[in-house]
Amino acid sequence: xxxxxxxxxxxxxxxxxxxxxxxxxxxxxxxxxxxxxxxxxxxxxxxxxxxxxxxxxxxxxxxxxxxxxxxxxxxxxxxxxxxxxxxxxxxxxxxxxxxxxxxxxxxxxxxxxxxxxxxxxxxxxxxxxxxxxxxxxxxxxxxxxxxxxxxxxxxxxxxxxxxxxxxxxxxxxxxxxxxxxxxxxxxxxxxxxxxxxxxxxxxxxxxxxxxxxxxxxxxxxxxxxxxxxxxxxxxxxxxxxxxxxxxxxxxxxxxxxxxxxxxxxxxxxxxxxxxxxxxxxxxxxxxxxxxxxxxxxxxxxxxxxxxxxxxxxxxxxxxxxxxxxxxxxxxxxxxxxxxxxxxxxxxxx
Numbered sequence: 001x002x003x004x005x006x007x008x009x010x011x012x013x014x015x016x017x018x019x020x021x022x023x024x025x026x027x028x029x030x031x032x033x034x035x036x037x038x039x040x041x042x043x044x045x046x047x048x049x050x051x052x053x054x055x056x057x058x059x060x061x062x063x064x065x066x067x068x069x070x071x072x073x074x075x076x077x078x079x080x081x082x083x084x085x086x087x088x089x090x091x092x093x094x095x096x097x098x099x100x101x102x103x104x105x106x107x108x109x110x111x112x113x114x115x116x117x118x119x120x121x122x123x124x125x126x127x128x129x130x131x132x133x134x135x136x137x138x139x140x141x142x143x144x145x146x147x148x149x150x151x152x153x154x155x156x157x158x159x160x161x162x163x164x165x166x167x168x169x170x171x172x173x174x175x176x177x178x179x180x181x182x183x184x185x186x187x188x189x190x191x192x193x194x195x196x197x198x199x200x201x202x203x204x205x206x207x208x209x210x211x212x213x214x215x216x217x218x219x220x221x222x223x224x225x226x227x228x229x230x231x232x233x234x235x236x237x238x239x240x241x242x243x244x245x246x247x248x249x250x251x252x253x254x255x256x257x258x259x260x261x262x263x264x265x266x267x268x269x270x271x272x273x274x275x276x277x278x279x280x281x282x283x284x285x286x287x288x289x290x291x292x293x294x295x296x297x298x299x300x301x302x303x304x305x306x307x308x309x310x311x312x313x314x315x316x317x318x319x320x321x322x323x324x325x326x327x328x329x330x331x332x333x334x335x336x337x338x339x340x341x342x343x344x345x346x347x348x349x
Contacts, residue, residue: 004189007076008180008196011065015200018064022057023208027215029053035100037216050213052099055221058201059092062228065197078190083122084231091115091155091227095220109152112223116151116230120144124234147234154230157256159222164289165211167299168256171306172225173202175252178310179233194232198225211295229253251313255306258284 030036030051037052063085069077094111097103119125125143139146162168180195202225208215217225233249250257288298 004076004184004192007073008184008192011193011196012200014068015061015065015197016204017200018061019057019201019204020207022060023054023205023215026053026056027051027208029056030215037099037218050216052216052218053096053220054205054209054215055092055095055217055219055224057205058217058221058224059088061201062088062197076189076193078193080123080190081193083119083124084194084228087115087118087122088224088227091223092220095218095223099218099220109156112152112155113148116155116227117144117148119151119231119234120147124231150234151227151230153257154233154253155223155226157253158226158229159219161256161302162217162219162222164295164299165213166206166209167302168217168222168225169202169205169209170299170303171253171256172229173199173206174303174306174310175229176202178252178313179229179249181314191232194228198228211299249313251316252310254309255284255302 030053033053035051035053036049038049066077066081066085069081094103094108094115098108120143125147158168158172161171176195176198180192180199183189183191183195205217205221209217229249284302288301289295293301
């Protein structure tokens with residue numbers, strides 16, 4: 001195992017250095033182009049204009065990593081890495097266009113589904129859906145729908161959490177660390193390399209993005225990080241059979257996925273008013289800010305919550321079917337109680 005461990009360390013350190021060096025260049029480019037995220041005193045909480053092309057550094061760092069692997073470690077350069085670079089390019093372009101032109105969700109969501117679903121035709125598919133409590137289900141061609149929904153869901157989950165300095169990058173780093181441990185333990189080199197890349201990239205970006213941030217990743221960065229997380233977890237190879245086991249990744253990224261689910265429910269209530277695609281200021285981090293917490297307190301609290309879910313995922317992965325069901329029920333009940341408590345505190349203010 002010494003070779004892969006050194007490989008993962010090199011990927012993590014290399015991606016950290018690459019993003020750390022590229023972010024200042026992205027900031028200068030954003031200032032030159034006037035690509036600034038201006039405060040609107042509505043959904044946004046920052047008080048001054050901030051450059052938001054930081055997400056470009058993630059994509060360029062991925063290309064640099066591919067080039068480095070092809071030169072120094074070609075045996076570990078998986079063919080599936082190239083589609084991530086190819087499809088990742090329009091993902092970045094979509095995010096940049098949305099940052100600059102404020103693309104309507106009516107257009108952005110279908111494009112995200114198309115980009116996510118396109119991975120199916122690049123080999124990111126599983127015709128077997130595993131039951132977290134045991135057994136598998138054959139889904140055949142329906143896998144393209146699962147792939148599209150999962151990858152697009154992860155893209156939006158990360159994007160929705162990118163509302164406070166350091167929140168999205170920190171949550172992705174925590175999720176990637178947990179998934180790296182699980183992938184490494186199960187011998188999934190493909191996923192382990194991607195998670196090592198995400199850990200290094202996000203930690204480097206936090207050097208500039210933690211409160212008070214000097215640059216934002218923008219939709220380009222958030223969508224790309226979610227795209228990479230979704231792609232890495234939708235493709236697993238075990239004894240030649242692709243098996244998609246989403247229960248553990250769902251627990252690892254429970255915080256952003258919970259925020260996405262609650263946002264979807266709020267939007268459903270606005271369907272009759274024709275405001276399903278209208279954004280709001282009721283995400284979890286907005287609600288915690290409304291209770292009087294500072295930006296750093298909210299971010300650190302959500303970091304801690306994400307770590308707790310990550311530990312639950314580690315425990316879940318090693319349990320028998322009966323205990324898995326008990327843990328899922330307990331986690332679900334605790335989550336519902338936490339949401340109810342938060343709403344109760346909001347009404348009392």
